[in-house]
Amino acid sequence: MRRLNGLAGVAVVAVALSSTVSSQSRSAARAVVYENARLIVGDGSAAIEAGALVVQDGRITAVGRKGDVSVPANAAHVDLSGRTVMPAMIDVHVHIGYEGYTRWGADNYTAQNVLDHLQREAFYGVAATQSVGSSPTDPSIQFQRDQEAGKFPPASRFLFMPGMAPPGGGPDAVLLKGTTALHAVYEVSTPEAARAAVQEMAAKNLKSVKIWVDDRRGTYPKMTPEVYAAIIDEAHRHQMKVHAHATTLPDQKAVVRAGVDVLVHTVQGEKLDDEFLALLREKKPYWTTVIGLGDRTEICDHDPFVDQTLPASVVQAIRATTEPRPLAPNCGPRSPNFAAREETLANNVSKMVSNGARLVLGTDAGIHPGYTFGSADHHEIARWVQFGVSPMEAIVAATSRPADLMGLNDMGSLAPGKRADFIVLNANPLDDIRNSRRIANVYLRGAKLDREALVAKWKKGSKT
Numbered sequence: 001m002r003r004l005n006g007l008a009g010v011a012v013v014a015v016a017l018s019s020t021v022s023s024q025s026r027s028a029a030r031a032v033v034y035e036n037a038r039l040i041v042g043d044g045s046a047a048i049e050a051g052a053l054v055v056q057d058g059r060i061t062a063v064g065r066k067g068d069v070s071v072p073a074n075a076a077h078v079d080l081s082g083r084t085v086m087p088a089m090i091d092v093h094v095h096i097g098y099e100g101y102t103r104w105g106a107d108n109y110t111a112q113n114v115l116d117h118l119q120r121e122a123f124y125g126v127a128a129t130q131s132v133g134s135s136p137t138d139p140s141i142q143f144q145r146d147q148e149a150g151k152f153p154p155a156s157r158f159l160f161m162p163g164m165a166p167p168g169g170g171p172d173a174v175l176l177k178g179t180t181a182l183h184a185v186y187e188v189s190t191p192e193a194a195r196a197a198v199q200e201m202a203a204k205n206l207k208s209v210k211i212w213v214d215d216r217r218g219t220y221p222k223m224t225p226e227v228y229a230a231i232i233d234e235a236h237r238h239q240m241k242v243h244a245h246a247t248t249l250p251d252q253k254a255v256v257r258a259g260v261d262v263l264v265h266t267v268q269g270e271k272l273d274d275e276f277l278a279l280l281r282e283k284k285p286y287w288t289t290v291i292g293l294g295d296r297t298e299i300c301d302h303d304p305f306v307d308q309t310l311p312a313s314v315v316q317a318i319r320a321t322t323e324p325r326p327l328a329p330n331c332g333p334r335s336p337n338f339a340a341r342e343e344t345l346a347n348n349v350s351k352m353v354s355n356g357a358r359l360v361l362g363t364d365a366g367i368h369p370g371y372t373f374g375s376a377d378h379h380e381i382a383r384w385v386q387f388g389v390s391p392m393e394a395i396v397a398a399t400s401r402p403a404d405l406m407g408l409n410d411m412g413s414l415a416p417g418k419r420a421d422f423i424v425l426n427a428n429p430l431d432d433i434r435n436s437r438r439i440a441n442v443y444l445r446g447a448k449l450d451r452e453a454l455v456a457k458w459k460k461g462s463k464t
Protein backbone atom coordinates (compact mmCIF):
# COMPACT_ATOMS: atom_id res chain seq x y z
CA MET A 1 0.00 0.00 0.00
CA ARG A 2 1.19 3.45 -0.78
CA ARG A 3 0.48 5.26 2.40
CA LEU A 4 -0.59 8.78 1.63
CA ASN A 5 -2.05 9.87 4.84
CA GLY A 6 0.42 11.77 6.89
CA LEU A 7 2.31 14.80 7.83
CA ALA A 8 1.76 16.91 4.77
CA GLY A 9 -1.76 17.65 5.88
CA VAL A 10 -0.61 18.73 9.31
CA ALA A 11 1.45 21.54 7.91
CA VAL A 12 -1.41 22.66 5.72
CA VAL A 13 -3.86 22.82 8.56
CA ALA A 14 -1.61 24.12 11.27
CA VAL A 15 -2.47 27.70 10.45
CA ALA A 16 -2.81 29.65 13.62
CA LEU A 17 -6.27 30.48 14.69
CA SER A 18 -6.64 33.79 16.36
CA SER A 19 -5.50 33.40 19.93
CA THR A 20 -8.30 35.66 21.01
CA VAL A 21 -11.20 33.41 20.07
CA SER A 22 -13.46 32.98 22.99
CA SER A 23 -13.99 29.56 24.43
CA GLN A 24 -17.15 27.82 23.34
CA SER A 25 -19.96 29.56 25.10
CA ARG A 26 -22.08 27.36 27.27
CA SER A 27 -25.25 28.21 29.04
CA ALA A 28 -24.87 29.23 32.63
CA ALA A 29 -25.74 26.87 35.43
CA ARG A 30 -29.20 28.36 35.83
CA ALA A 31 -31.90 26.37 34.03
CA VAL A 32 -33.84 27.95 31.17
CA VAL A 33 -37.31 26.82 30.17
CA TYR A 34 -38.37 27.49 26.59
CA GLU A 35 -42.13 27.38 26.73
CA ASN A 36 -45.31 27.57 24.65
CA ALA A 37 -43.69 26.47 21.41
CA ARG A 38 -44.69 23.49 19.31
CA LEU A 39 -41.93 20.92 19.90
CA ILE A 40 -40.93 18.50 17.15
CA VAL A 41 -38.95 15.91 19.05
CA GLY A 42 -37.16 14.45 16.02
CA ASP A 43 -37.91 10.77 16.66
CA GLY A 44 -41.09 10.75 14.59
CA SER A 45 -43.47 11.07 17.54
CA ALA A 46 -46.32 13.56 17.27
CA ALA A 47 -45.41 17.18 17.85
CA ILE A 48 -46.03 18.51 21.36
CA GLU A 49 -48.23 21.61 21.25
CA ALA A 50 -47.64 24.28 23.91
CA GLY A 51 -44.50 22.53 25.07
CA ALA A 52 -41.80 23.15 27.63
CA LEU A 53 -38.13 22.44 26.98
CA VAL A 54 -35.85 22.72 30.00
CA VAL A 55 -32.14 23.31 29.40
CA GLN A 56 -29.34 23.36 31.92
CA ASP A 57 -25.56 23.32 31.43
CA GLY A 58 -25.97 22.90 27.68
CA ARG A 59 -28.16 19.81 27.99
CA ILE A 60 -31.87 19.18 27.77
CA THR A 61 -33.12 18.10 31.18
CA ALA A 62 -36.85 17.81 30.52
CA VAL A 63 -39.27 18.03 27.62
CA GLY A 64 -43.04 17.70 27.38
CA ARG A 65 -46.28 19.59 27.56
CA LYS A 66 -46.14 22.74 29.61
CA GLY A 67 -47.68 21.85 32.94
CA ASP A 68 -46.57 18.23 32.72
CA VAL A 69 -42.90 19.14 33.00
CA SER A 70 -41.36 20.05 36.33
CA VAL A 71 -39.35 23.23 36.05
CA PRO A 72 -36.68 24.29 38.57
CA ALA A 73 -38.00 27.13 40.73
CA ASN A 74 -35.27 29.57 39.74
CA ALA A 75 -35.40 28.81 36.01
CA ALA A 76 -35.43 31.64 33.49
CA HIS A 77 -38.46 31.58 31.20
CA VAL A 78 -38.33 32.22 27.45
CA ASP A 79 -41.71 32.55 25.80
CA LEU A 80 -41.79 30.98 22.34
CA SER A 81 -45.52 31.31 21.65
CA GLY A 82 -46.28 30.82 17.98
CA ARG A 83 -42.90 29.27 17.29
CA THR A 84 -41.87 25.73 16.45
CA VAL A 85 -38.76 24.09 17.88
CA MET A 86 -37.03 21.20 16.14
CA PRO A 87 -33.68 19.53 16.83
CA ALA A 88 -30.71 20.99 14.98
CA MET A 89 -29.86 18.88 11.94
CA ILE A 90 -26.98 16.50 11.29
CA ASP A 91 -25.40 16.36 7.83
CA VAL A 92 -23.48 13.12 7.31
CA HIS A 93 -21.96 14.02 3.96
CA VAL A 94 -20.12 17.19 3.03
CA HIS A 95 -16.64 18.11 1.74
CA ILE A 96 -15.32 20.71 4.05
CA GLY A 97 -12.33 23.05 3.80
CA TYR A 98 -11.82 23.60 0.06
CA GLU A 99 -14.34 26.34 -0.67
CA GLY A 100 -12.93 29.84 -0.35
CA TYR A 101 -15.77 31.80 -1.97
CA THR A 102 -13.30 33.50 -4.24
CA ARG A 103 -11.32 30.44 -5.21
CA TRP A 104 -11.57 26.74 -4.44
CA GLY A 105 -8.91 24.17 -3.68
CA ALA A 106 -6.55 22.50 -1.25
CA ASP A 107 -4.76 25.81 -0.62
CA ASN A 108 -7.82 26.92 1.29
CA TYR A 109 -7.73 23.92 3.60
CA THR A 110 -6.83 25.44 6.95
CA ALA A 111 -8.32 24.95 10.40
CA GLN A 112 -9.69 28.46 10.09
CA ASN A 113 -11.52 27.64 6.87
CA VAL A 114 -12.84 24.36 8.27
CA LEU A 115 -14.20 26.38 11.16
CA ASP A 116 -15.76 28.91 8.79
CA HIS A 117 -17.63 26.14 6.97
CA LEU A 118 -18.80 24.69 10.27
CA GLN A 119 -20.07 28.11 11.29
CA ARG A 120 -22.02 28.28 8.03
CA GLU A 121 -23.58 24.91 8.80
CA ALA A 122 -24.42 26.10 12.31
CA PHE A 123 -25.94 29.33 10.99
CA TYR A 124 -28.45 27.25 9.04
CA GLY A 125 -29.23 25.01 12.00
CA VAL A 126 -26.85 22.08 11.50
CA ALA A 127 -25.33 20.87 14.77
CA ALA A 128 -22.97 18.22 13.39
CA THR A 129 -21.33 18.04 9.99
CA GLN A 130 -19.37 15.13 8.62
CA SER A 131 -16.67 15.60 6.00
CA VAL A 132 -16.40 12.43 3.97
CA GLY A 133 -13.27 11.14 2.29
CA SER A 134 -11.70 14.51 1.68
CA SER A 135 -10.31 15.72 5.00
CA PRO A 136 -6.77 14.72 6.03
CA THR A 137 -6.83 12.30 8.98
CA ASP A 138 -4.38 13.57 11.57
CA PRO A 139 -5.19 17.28 11.30
CA SER A 140 -8.88 16.41 11.45
CA ILE A 141 -8.41 14.43 14.65
CA GLN A 142 -6.56 17.41 16.08
CA PHE A 143 -9.35 19.77 15.00
CA GLN A 144 -11.93 17.58 16.71
CA ARG A 145 -9.89 17.56 19.94
CA ASP A 146 -9.52 21.33 19.85
CA GLN A 147 -13.20 21.82 19.16
CA GLU A 148 -14.27 19.52 22.00
CA ALA A 149 -11.84 21.36 24.28
CA GLY A 150 -13.68 24.61 23.52
CA LYS A 151 -10.85 26.29 21.63
CA PHE A 152 -13.10 27.54 18.83
CA PRO A 153 -16.14 29.79 18.74
CA PRO A 154 -19.52 28.02 18.47
CA ALA A 155 -19.92 26.05 15.24
CA SER A 156 -21.30 22.81 13.95
CA ARG A 157 -19.56 19.79 15.49
CA PHE A 158 -16.88 18.50 13.14
CA LEU A 159 -16.91 14.85 12.16
CA PHE A 160 -14.96 13.22 9.39
CA MET A 161 -13.98 9.92 7.86
CA PRO A 162 -11.10 9.00 5.56
CA GLY A 163 -11.64 7.78 2.03
CA MET A 164 -10.26 4.74 0.25
CA ALA A 165 -9.83 4.28 -3.48
CA PRO A 166 -7.57 2.57 -6.00
CA PRO A 167 -4.46 4.62 -6.90
CA GLY A 168 -5.60 7.41 -9.22
CA GLY A 169 -9.28 6.63 -8.57
CA GLY A 170 -11.90 7.90 -6.19
CA PRO A 171 -13.03 11.52 -6.16
CA ASP A 172 -13.99 13.23 -9.41
CA ALA A 173 -11.37 15.27 -11.24
CA VAL A 174 -12.08 18.49 -9.35
CA LEU A 175 -11.99 17.01 -5.87
CA LEU A 176 -9.21 14.55 -6.71
CA LYS A 177 -6.79 17.42 -7.18
CA GLY A 178 -7.59 18.62 -3.70
CA THR A 179 -7.57 15.28 -1.93
CA THR A 180 -4.28 14.34 -3.60
CA ALA A 181 -2.64 17.55 -2.42
CA LEU A 182 -3.83 16.89 1.14
CA HIS A 183 -3.21 13.12 1.08
CA ALA A 184 -6.78 12.69 2.27
CA VAL A 185 -7.50 9.37 0.52
CA TYR A 186 -5.89 6.04 1.35
CA GLU A 187 -4.92 4.41 -1.93
CA VAL A 188 -5.26 0.63 -1.91
CA SER A 189 -5.18 -1.95 -4.66
CA THR A 190 -5.15 -5.29 -2.83
CA PRO A 191 -7.32 -6.82 -0.10
CA GLU A 192 -4.27 -7.03 2.19
CA ALA A 193 -3.44 -3.36 1.79
CA ALA A 194 -7.09 -2.52 2.31
CA ARG A 195 -7.25 -4.45 5.59
CA ALA A 196 -4.03 -2.82 6.81
CA ALA A 197 -5.43 0.62 6.07
CA VAL A 198 -8.66 -0.08 7.92
CA GLN A 199 -6.69 -1.40 10.90
CA GLU A 200 -4.70 1.82 10.92
CA MET A 201 -7.93 3.82 10.97
CA ALA A 202 -9.37 1.69 13.75
CA ALA A 203 -6.20 2.25 15.78
CA LYS A 204 -6.91 5.98 15.52
CA ASN A 205 -10.40 5.28 16.85
CA LEU A 206 -12.10 6.28 13.59
CA LYS A 207 -15.65 5.00 13.26
CA SER A 208 -16.30 5.17 9.54
CA VAL A 209 -14.62 4.98 6.16
CA LYS A 210 -15.74 5.97 2.68
CA ILE A 211 -15.05 3.95 -0.46
CA TRP A 212 -15.52 4.99 -4.06
CA VAL A 213 -16.82 2.32 -6.43
CA ASP A 214 -17.01 4.22 -9.69
CA ASP A 215 -15.10 4.06 -12.97
CA ARG A 216 -16.42 7.47 -14.08
CA ARG A 217 -17.72 6.10 -17.38
CA GLY A 218 -14.64 4.01 -17.99
CA THR A 219 -12.10 6.73 -17.32
CA TYR A 220 -11.02 5.70 -13.79
CA PRO A 221 -9.65 2.63 -12.08
CA LYS A 222 -12.53 1.12 -10.12
CA MET A 223 -12.23 -0.55 -6.75
CA THR A 224 -12.57 -4.31 -7.21
CA PRO A 225 -15.14 -6.43 -5.36
CA GLU A 226 -12.31 -8.29 -3.60
CA VAL A 227 -10.92 -5.05 -2.22
CA TYR A 228 -14.22 -3.65 -1.00
CA ALA A 229 -15.23 -6.99 0.47
CA ALA A 230 -12.00 -6.89 2.51
CA ILE A 231 -12.64 -3.29 3.57
CA ILE A 232 -16.20 -4.05 4.67
CA ASP A 233 -15.17 -7.18 6.55
CA GLU A 234 -12.26 -5.51 8.30
CA ALA A 235 -14.30 -2.40 9.14
CA HIS A 236 -17.09 -4.48 10.64
CA ARG A 237 -14.57 -6.40 12.74
CA HIS A 238 -13.67 -3.03 14.24
CA GLN A 239 -17.28 -1.80 14.59
CA MET A 240 -16.65 0.72 11.83
CA LYS A 241 -19.23 1.69 9.21
CA VAL A 242 -18.56 1.79 5.48
CA HIS A 243 -20.06 4.49 3.29
CA ALA A 244 -19.99 3.64 -0.41
CA HIS A 245 -20.07 6.12 -3.23
CA ALA A 246 -21.81 4.29 -6.09
CA THR A 247 -23.92 6.00 -8.71
CA THR A 248 -25.07 3.26 -11.09
CA LEU A 249 -27.62 0.55 -10.40
CA PRO A 250 -25.18 -2.36 -10.89
CA ASP A 251 -22.66 -0.73 -8.52
CA GLN A 252 -25.29 0.05 -5.89
CA LYS A 253 -26.49 -3.55 -6.05
CA ALA A 254 -22.97 -4.86 -5.69
CA VAL A 255 -22.04 -2.76 -2.68
CA VAL A 256 -25.32 -3.36 -0.87
CA ARG A 257 -24.97 -7.08 -1.46
CA ALA A 258 -21.40 -6.87 -0.11
CA GLY A 259 -22.73 -5.33 3.10
CA VAL A 260 -21.95 -1.61 3.06
CA ASP A 261 -23.71 0.34 5.76
CA VAL A 262 -24.40 3.57 3.89
CA LEU A 263 -25.19 4.12 0.24
CA VAL A 264 -24.11 7.51 -1.00
CA HIS A 265 -25.94 8.97 -4.02
CA THR A 266 -29.15 8.11 -5.79
CA VAL A 267 -29.24 6.26 -9.08
CA GLN A 268 -30.30 8.86 -11.61
CA GLY A 269 -29.60 7.27 -14.98
CA GLU A 270 -32.08 4.38 -14.82
CA LYS A 271 -35.04 3.18 -12.83
CA LEU A 272 -34.45 0.80 -9.94
CA ASP A 273 -35.41 -2.82 -10.62
CA ASP A 274 -37.04 -5.51 -8.51
CA GLU A 275 -33.76 -7.25 -7.72
CA PHE A 276 -32.39 -4.09 -6.12
CA LEU A 277 -35.60 -3.36 -4.24
CA ALA A 278 -35.51 -6.87 -2.77
CA LEU A 279 -31.91 -6.25 -1.68
CA LEU A 280 -32.96 -3.01 0.01
CA ARG A 281 -35.72 -4.79 1.91
CA GLU A 282 -33.25 -7.40 3.05
CA LYS A 283 -30.28 -5.18 3.98
CA LYS A 284 -31.94 -1.86 4.86
CA PRO A 285 -28.86 0.29 4.21
CA TYR A 286 -28.67 3.87 5.34
CA TRP A 287 -28.77 6.14 2.34
CA THR A 288 -27.85 9.75 1.63
CA THR A 289 -29.55 11.14 -1.45
CA VAL A 290 -27.06 13.97 -2.09
CA ILE A 291 -29.36 15.26 -4.82
CA GLY A 292 -29.32 18.78 -3.46
CA LEU A 293 -26.33 20.91 -4.24
CA GLY A 294 -29.24 23.17 -4.74
CA ASP A 295 -27.99 26.37 -3.33
CA ARG A 296 -26.60 27.48 -6.66
CA THR A 297 -29.99 26.79 -8.15
CA GLU A 298 -31.59 28.91 -5.52
CA ILE A 299 -29.08 31.67 -5.98
CA CYS A 300 -30.17 31.72 -9.60
CA ASP A 301 -33.73 31.94 -8.36
CA HIS A 302 -32.75 34.89 -6.17
CA ASP A 303 -33.54 33.17 -2.90
CA PRO A 304 -32.45 35.49 -0.08
CA PHE A 305 -32.17 32.53 2.28
CA VAL A 306 -29.07 31.44 0.39
CA ASP A 307 -27.80 34.88 -0.63
CA GLN A 308 -27.71 36.15 2.95
CA THR A 309 -24.44 34.40 3.82
CA LEU A 310 -22.51 35.20 0.66
CA PRO A 311 -20.65 38.29 -0.53
CA ALA A 312 -22.52 39.97 -3.39
CA SER A 313 -19.63 39.26 -5.75
CA VAL A 314 -20.00 35.53 -5.20
CA VAL A 315 -23.74 35.65 -5.76
CA GLN A 316 -23.20 37.54 -9.00
CA ALA A 317 -20.51 35.16 -10.20
CA ILE A 318 -22.76 32.17 -9.65
CA ARG A 319 -25.66 33.83 -11.42
CA ALA A 320 -23.45 34.74 -14.35
CA THR A 321 -22.42 31.16 -15.15
CA THR A 322 -24.01 29.67 -18.22
CA GLU A 323 -23.49 25.99 -17.49
CA PRO A 324 -26.81 24.20 -18.01
CA ARG A 325 -28.48 23.24 -14.74
CA PRO A 326 -31.33 20.85 -14.36
CA LEU A 327 -33.22 22.97 -11.89
CA ALA A 328 -32.21 26.51 -12.58
CA PRO A 329 -34.07 28.16 -15.42
CA ASN A 330 -32.81 31.51 -14.23
CA CYS A 331 -29.17 30.50 -14.45
CA GLY A 332 -28.21 29.22 -17.85
CA PRO A 333 -30.29 26.86 -19.95
CA ARG A 334 -31.99 23.88 -18.43
CA SER A 335 -30.34 20.63 -19.49
CA PRO A 336 -32.28 18.97 -22.31
CA ASN A 337 -32.97 15.78 -20.38
CA PHE A 338 -34.36 17.66 -17.37
CA ALA A 339 -37.86 16.19 -17.41
CA ALA A 340 -36.68 12.61 -17.87
CA ARG A 341 -34.13 12.95 -15.08
CA GLU A 342 -36.67 14.36 -12.70
CA GLU A 343 -39.07 11.55 -13.44
CA THR A 344 -36.43 8.90 -12.82
CA LEU A 345 -35.32 10.60 -9.64
CA ALA A 346 -38.86 10.89 -8.30
CA ASN A 347 -39.43 7.21 -9.02
CA ASN A 348 -36.15 6.10 -7.47
CA VAL A 349 -36.33 8.22 -4.32
CA SER A 350 -39.82 7.04 -3.45
CA LYS A 351 -38.94 3.40 -4.20
CA MET A 352 -35.81 3.61 -2.03
CA VAL A 353 -37.86 4.90 0.90
CA SER A 354 -40.78 2.49 0.50
CA ASN A 355 -38.44 -0.50 0.27
CA GLY A 356 -36.63 0.20 3.51
CA ALA A 357 -33.55 2.27 2.70
CA ARG A 358 -32.93 4.40 5.77
CA LEU A 359 -32.80 7.97 4.54
CA VAL A 360 -30.26 10.27 6.23
CA LEU A 361 -29.27 13.84 5.43
CA GLY A 362 -26.20 14.37 3.25
CA THR A 363 -25.61 17.17 0.78
CA ASP A 364 -22.16 16.98 -0.83
CA ALA A 365 -21.83 20.70 -0.08
CA GLY A 366 -18.31 21.95 -0.75
CA ILE A 367 -17.44 19.34 -3.36
CA HIS A 368 -17.25 21.87 -6.18
CA PRO A 369 -16.82 25.62 -6.16
CA GLY A 370 -19.84 27.77 -5.42
CA TYR A 371 -21.95 25.35 -3.40
CA THR A 372 -22.53 26.80 -0.01
CA PHE A 373 -22.78 25.08 3.33
CA GLY A 374 -25.92 24.88 5.40
CA SER A 375 -28.52 26.17 2.98
CA ALA A 376 -28.01 22.97 0.99
CA ASP A 377 -29.43 20.99 3.91
CA HIS A 378 -32.74 22.82 3.65
CA HIS A 379 -32.74 22.31 -0.09
CA GLU A 380 -32.14 18.58 0.31
CA ILE A 381 -34.99 17.99 2.75
CA ALA A 382 -37.36 20.02 0.58
CA ARG A 383 -36.45 17.85 -2.41
CA TRP A 384 -37.32 14.73 -0.41
CA VAL A 385 -40.75 16.12 0.39
CA GLN A 386 -41.22 17.05 -3.25
CA PHE A 387 -40.67 13.34 -4.02
CA GLY A 388 -43.28 12.16 -1.51
CA VAL A 389 -41.43 11.89 1.81
CA SER A 390 -43.56 13.36 4.62
CA PRO A 391 -42.20 16.43 6.42
CA MET A 392 -42.08 14.44 9.69
CA GLU A 393 -40.05 11.67 8.06
CA ALA A 394 -37.77 14.29 6.50
CA ILE A 395 -37.10 15.78 9.93
CA VAL A 396 -36.33 12.35 11.41
CA ALA A 397 -33.93 11.70 8.52
CA ALA A 398 -32.22 15.02 9.19
CA THR A 399 -31.94 14.65 12.98
CA SER A 400 -32.30 11.48 15.05
CA ARG A 401 -31.53 8.93 12.33
CA PRO A 402 -28.15 10.39 11.34
CA ALA A 403 -27.34 10.60 15.07
CA ASP A 404 -28.12 6.88 15.36
CA LEU A 405 -26.02 6.10 12.30
CA MET A 406 -23.02 7.93 13.67
CA GLY A 407 -23.38 6.82 17.26
CA LEU A 408 -23.98 10.37 18.45
CA ASN A 409 -26.00 9.24 21.43
CA ASP A 410 -26.37 12.69 22.91
CA MET A 411 -27.54 14.46 19.74
CA GLY A 412 -30.39 14.39 17.23
CA SER A 413 -33.58 14.80 19.24
CA LEU A 414 -35.25 16.85 21.94
CA ALA A 415 -34.90 14.44 24.85
CA PRO A 416 -33.48 14.56 28.37
CA GLY A 417 -29.71 14.13 28.39
CA LYS A 418 -29.19 15.32 24.81
CA ARG A 419 -27.14 18.36 23.91
CA ALA A 420 -29.43 21.37 23.70
CA ASP A 421 -28.95 21.83 19.94
CA PHE A 422 -32.16 23.15 18.46
CA ILE A 423 -33.70 25.48 15.90
CA VAL A 424 -36.47 27.96 16.74
CA LEU A 425 -38.66 28.47 13.68
CA ASN A 426 -41.21 31.16 12.93
CA ALA A 427 -43.46 28.67 11.13
CA ASN A 428 -44.27 24.98 11.27
CA PRO A 429 -42.22 22.75 8.94
CA LEU A 430 -44.81 20.00 9.30
CA ASP A 431 -47.21 22.27 7.37
CA ASP A 432 -44.64 23.09 4.69
CA ILE A 433 -41.09 21.78 4.84
CA ARG A 434 -39.82 25.06 3.42
CA ASN A 435 -40.71 26.55 6.79
CA SER A 436 -37.45 24.98 8.01
CA ARG A 437 -35.91 28.09 6.47
CA ARG A 438 -37.84 30.51 8.65
CA ILE A 439 -35.21 30.41 11.36
CA ALA A 440 -35.63 32.74 14.32
CA ASN A 441 -32.70 31.37 16.27
CA VAL A 442 -30.27 28.49 16.47
CA TYR A 443 -29.09 27.14 19.84
CA LEU A 444 -26.00 24.98 20.19
CA ARG A 445 -25.39 23.35 23.57
CA GLY A 446 -27.88 25.70 25.08
CA ALA A 447 -26.28 28.89 23.81
CA LYS A 448 -27.93 31.14 21.23
CA LEU A 449 -25.76 31.46 18.15
CA ASP A 450 -24.96 35.05 17.17
CA ARG A 451 -26.21 34.71 13.60
CA GLU A 452 -26.15 38.47 12.92
CA ALA A 453 -22.44 38.65 13.71
CA LEU A 454 -21.76 35.75 11.36
CA VAL A 455 -23.68 37.36 8.52
CA ALA A 456 -21.82 40.61 9.04
CA LYS A 457 -18.52 38.74 8.80
CA TRP A 458 -19.50 36.87 5.65
CA LYS A 459 -20.95 39.87 3.87
CA LYS A 460 -17.60 41.57 4.34
CA GLY A 461 -15.98 38.53 2.77
CA SER A 462 -13.88 38.08 5.88
CA LYS A 463 -13.14 34.78 7.54
CA THR A 464 -12.19 35.86 11.03
Ligand SMILES: [Zn+2]
Residues within 6 Å of the ligand: 093, 094, 095, 132, 364, 367
Ligand atom coordinates in the same frame (compact mmCIF):
# COMPACT_ATOMS: atom_id res chain seq x y z
ZN1 LIG B 1 -19.37 13.38 -1.61
